Amino acid sequence: MSNGLVIAAVDGSEHSLRALEWARTAALRHGAALMVAHVLPDASQLYAGRRSALRHPNEPEEYADPIGDHVRRVLEASPELPPDVRYEALEGSVPEALRVIADENRPLMLVMGSRGRGGFATLLLGSNSRAVSTTATCPVIVVPHADRDAVAAASEASAGRVVLGLHAAETPEDVLTFAFAEAAARGTTVQVVSAYGLPPSPTLLIDSPFAVIPPEALADDGDAIPAEREMLRSQTRRLAPLRARWPDVPVEQAAVPGDPAGRLVAASRSAALVVVGRHHPRRRSLLMGSVANAVLQHAHGPVAVVPDLTDDSGDAAETGGAGNAGG
Known part of the structure; x- marks a missing residue:
C-alpha cells in the first residue's frame, strides 16, 4: 500500500479538518498522494448551473469556493505535506459525488469526519458518513469528532x-x-x-x-x-x-x-x-x-x-x- 492516493473529504467544518489532518499524515506514512475533495455548497452548484445555461460573457469564469480556499490555507500551515496534493471541487450529493471520485481513482482509502457541518451536537454518526461507508468501493476511514476521540x-x-x-x-x-x-x-x-x-x-x-x-x-x-x-x-x-x-x-x-x-x-x-x-x-x-x-x-x-x-x-x-x- 504505497505510491497510491489518499482522499480526504472535507466540508470546512472542524470535524472534517480533523479528518484532513488524519489523511495528511496517512498519505505521508504511505508515501501516497493526497487529494482533498469537497462537494460545492448548493448555492455554488446553482450558480454554476446558471452560468452554464446562460453562457453570458459578463459572468466571471470562476465562482467563489470558500471551502477550497480555507482548506488550502489550513494545509499551507501544516509542518509537512505529501509531494503531490490535489484539490477537487465536486458537484451533486455528497455520498454520490464521493462514491464516483473513489470509483475513478481507486484510492488506498477515503477519509472523512464522523459528523458534517450540519450535524446535531449529539449526533454520533452523520448521514453522509454512514452513506459513504456503506457504498464506497474503497476502504473508508471515519475520524470521530473531538468529543468522542480518546x-x-x-x-x-x-x-x-x-x-x-x-x-x-x-x-x-x-x-x-x-x-x-x-x-x-x-x-x-x-x-x-x-x-x-x-x-x-x-x-x-x-x-x-x-x-x-x-x-x-x-x-x-x-x-x-x-x-x-x-x-x-x-x-x-x-x-x-x-x-x-x-x-x-x-x-x-x-x-x-x-x-x-x-x-x-x-x-x-x-x-x-x-x-x-x-x-x-x-x-x-x-x-x-x-x-x-x-x-x-x-x-x-x-x-x-x-x-x-x-x-x-x-x-x-x-x-x-x-x-x-x-x-
Whole structure:
C-alpha cells in the first residue's frame, strides 16, 4: 500500500479538518498522494448551473469556493505535506459525488469526519458518513469528532495498535490485508479480536477485561474453555499467511465472550485504528453489517470500514466484523 492516493473529504467544518489532518499524515506514512475533495455548497452548484445555461460573457469564469480556499490555507500551515496534493471541487450529493471520485481513482482509502457541518451536537454518526461507508468501493476511514476521540492528538497518530475485528471463517482477505498494511506503515501491533457466544451464566463477567496472547503461547491444555481455545486456533490458521507476509508486524490474539461490537468499541479507546469489514458475507445487501454500524456509532477513535475489494459489483458479500454475530 504505497505510491497510491489518499482522499480526504472535507466540508470546512472542524470535524472534517480533523479528518484532513488524519489523511495528511496517512498519505505521508504511505508515501501516497493526497487529494482533498469537497462537494460545492448548493448555492455554488446553482450558480454554476446558471452560468452554464446562460453562457453570458459578463459572468466571471470562476465562482467563489470558500471551502477550497480555507482548506488550502489550513494545509499551507501544516509542518509537512505529501509531494503531490490535489484539490477537487465536486458537484451533486455528497455520498454520490464521493462514491464516483473513489470509483475513478481507486484510492488506498477515503477519509472523512464522523459528523458534517450540519450535524446535531449529539449526533454520533452523520448521514453522509454512514452513506459513504456503506457504498464506497474503497476502504473508508471515519475520524470521530473531538468529543468522542480518546486517542492521542493527530501529531501522535502513529501511536497505539491497529485492532482487527475478525471472524476467522468469513472475514474477507482484503480486511486482514488492510489491517496488517496499516500496522506495518505505523510500526505497531495488530490486535486481532474475535467474539464467541456462551450460554448465560451467573459467574460470567461479560464486561471483564479480555486478555491477549501471541499465537506461539497457545497450548493444548490450560485454563481456556474449549470455545476460546478453538477460536484462537482458527485465528492462528487464518493469520498465518499475513504473518508470513509481514513478519515484522507483532500480532496479539484475543478470543472473548460476548458482543463483538462492544469489545471492539472498548478496544478503540487505546487503538490508533479499528478495522472492520463492511457487510455480513451471508447477506448480499447494501445495508451495513450490524457490527460495523455499531462500531462506527460508538468507537472512541478512527474506524476503517473495508469492503471486499475483490468484488467489483459493489454489493459483494462482506463481513460485519468480529465474532459469530458479525452481520
